[in-house]
Amino acid sequence: MTAFIQPNLLPALPEMVMLAMACLVLVVDLFLPQEKRGFTLLLSLITLILVGIATVYVSPASSISTFGGSFILDKLAVTLKLSVYVVTFLVFVYSRDYLKDLNIYKGEYYVLGLFAVLGMMIMISAHSFLLIYLGLELLSLSLYAMIASNRDSVTASEAAMKYFVLGALASGLLLYGISIFYGLSGTLDITELSGIIKSQAASNPVMLSFALTFIVVGLSFKLGAVPFHMWLPDVYQGSPTSVTLFIGTAPKIAGFAMAIRLLVDGMSDLQVDWSQMLTVLAVASMAIGNIIAISQTNFKRMLAYSTISHVGFILLGLLSGTELGFSSAMFYTITYAITSSVAFAVLMLLNREKHEAGEIADLRGLNDTNPWYAALLAIALFSMAGVPPTVGFYAKLTVINSVIQIDMVWLALVAVLFSVIGLFYYLRVIKAMYFDKPAENQVITIKEALDVKILLSANGLSLLLLGLFPSLLMAWCVAAFA
């Protein structure tokens, strides 16, 4: 019996602050009357800032691990966590007026959101199967509840149900893979596992790739890669747009972290196997995502398919198995989160009482009524399509570069050809905004709060700024894997 060793708690300071503050917000919110709900929001935003400060405060020069090696704090974790806070901050502010309109402006949205962020933080820093799973479930359970928060909406309940059932299935598959690995190695720790895989890679390849398959399937479910993407369009379309915005942005960053921790940190000796699997998934995601998006008339559903295709691009960076590839996938993930937050935020602004804006047709003539928001959305869409001088171009450039560097030129060609197909449906939305006239009965009046306007403008212009000076972010992504 070894003696209990007091773990170094400091690296987990942000998580602890987040937990304490989330509980505080929960309690304070109970005693607030509805008209003071703004205080909950304010407190949640302060929480994010505090956690951000804590994260910067504990950020290490080199990697630190604690809790017996199950928790790790490195540059990757710091950068990803900070991006999660920034994106969540934006989401919280953008959502306020939309939630008011839908009559679901309650404390739960923010409390659940904060717990989801805690789950993401744990996923990002986890270095053991158990902790990864814990973080993932904390995130997922919060999201299920957030989707269902609009109780009167049938589609939202359906979306929550679908997400819950398929999410549980995916977690089950992931757990199955984890249990096989545990059976083979006798450890849940990622670092130890990586050593054991190294020694067994030659002697026991079949079992290892068998277990790996389940892990990859579970990951693909969570990321939304084809053929495990079925839940994504329904959830995106059915959820309240504020929740779609949240699901579509920050959790992608956490999902990327999970992929890195599992595949790169833990199973780098199986890289040949998972690279092949990810290649198939990436091509399928880019193909299905881009082609099916063409036929969508609902903007949220179209963005869901577009997300699927972007996941394909992120996988391109991962499958290259090089540091260059990982950092470009990371760059892609973060910039995608920033970009799609603009798109959903503009959509939320168009929401009016008794009319949930979600169709592409709802955007018709936006340039006539609100040229500034039309321009911001156009920047976001061009960025998703990868047209310079937006950041999306640079994101695509880096991942394509990473696959060309490993001599997979054919894969780069497949990727760019599907991105041309993708361009078509983004242009269709821009066509609706700029070339179509608004219908008589739907003159769009946007009554936005000043803070939303400032943040959204900064958010939109950051896509141009990062497109012109990608090094601002790329330097961090490169440092994370150096």
Place this chain on the structure above:
Amino acid sequence: MSGLMTMFADLPLLSLVIWLPIIGGIFVLFAGDKEPSGARKIALVFSILTFLLTIPLYTLFDSSSYAMQFAEKHVWITEFNINYHLGIDGISMPLILLTSFITILVIISAWEVIQYRASQYLAAFLIMEGFMIGTFSALDSILFYIFFEAMLIPMFLIIGIWGGVNRIYATLKFFLYTFIGSVLMLVALIYMYSKSGSFAILDLHDLPLNISEQTLIFLAFLVAFAVKVPMWPVHTWLPDAHVEAPTGGSVILAAIMLKIGGYGFLRFSLPITPDASQQLDWLIITMSLTAVVYIGFVALVQQDMKKLIAYSSIAHMGFVTLGFFIVFRITSTGDSQGAVLALEGGMVQMVSHGFISGAMFLSVGVLYDRMHSRQIADYGGVVNTMPVFAAFMVFFAMANAGLPGTSGFVGEFMVILAAFKANFWFAFLAATTLILGAAYTLWMVKRVVFGDIANDNVKALTDINNREFLILGLLAIAVLVLGLWPDPLVDVMHPTINNLLQHISVSKI
């Protein structure tokens, strides 16, 4: 005067002429549509300022050197060794001047004509001007690519917002066609980066590549630039885009955007993949001659004036690509002077076509503003009601047909002369343009301008006002000067062309 000029020499002139119009465009956007006359004035001031700043690029240009001049180089994206690297030589400098000159005319031509969202319209043109000048002056291939792609966005909006009935189809086709070509080029660029570790265009010129690599890279570039030029058989977006675009959009498309394709062949295809260019020159020559002959016949049967000029553009650009790619067959006969003639003929043809096609589209625009029709059948006898305009239109039509004394003659003549040295039949087929070009242009002019007054609408026409006279007059002077005295243009590009020829005559294998 010389003191003033040396002052300019110290400025980062290229950056200024790229970013000044873009900043001007943003100003115009914020000026808004409440007071469109203010937006117009700001736009005009910025376009004239930009043009004035491009003049020192010519006067201070050292035409005895082939080196990149006015170079600026700053570290930009360290992770991928991408630099903000600008510089111009004898083939890019004339095109930059052309761009800044034509943009002024486009701004003036929109003066009273564009009423709907005038500020956005003018801003789009100014921003596009910056991107186009950037394309011509970029010496880093990623910087080039960014400008190359970014200019699609304003053009997409211009055609889509201010275009004709079928504008949405046309503008989507335009964007998708050009985008598919350019993404293949992007893959080729990244591939070369993975070989050389550099995106600098001049480094890529010296990058050794084996023949299969060269062939694939050549084909990727070919798709990108052939769509842009456009060459037969990927030209089909152009008639649609031209017909639906507002006058200014057509002018910029024909006068400058098409030139970027030709410029790309000179800057990328020939020097980076010389061996593949030589092996596959039959392909380009065939495509070019098809454009000259077949598209010439297609132009003959058009009912729509803009469509006719669009097809005539494709045919004229066929000369450009023909001139660029017959050089291998001329040099193999040992005649290096003939090769110089071919390349310079192509370049002169590009600049001249910039003036003439711009003038033709502006002329059609003048008619369209009055009658709201582009159909040849709706006109007839315009000379009776618009004599001054008719004089201009006939003059530009003559230039389009290649009348000696106009700029249209010089380029075509040089290319045909060079083609004789390569192969008699090339020259023979190319020379049919002298007949075909005259046939379709003059026949159109005959039906539109001459004859009796066709209908009451024509009877009610009023002649051009001072603004229109100014635009057409400036273009007429440009066409005449370049036609009578092309030496200043040829002289500045001479060392660059010689150097290019020397470079492509050395195998990279």
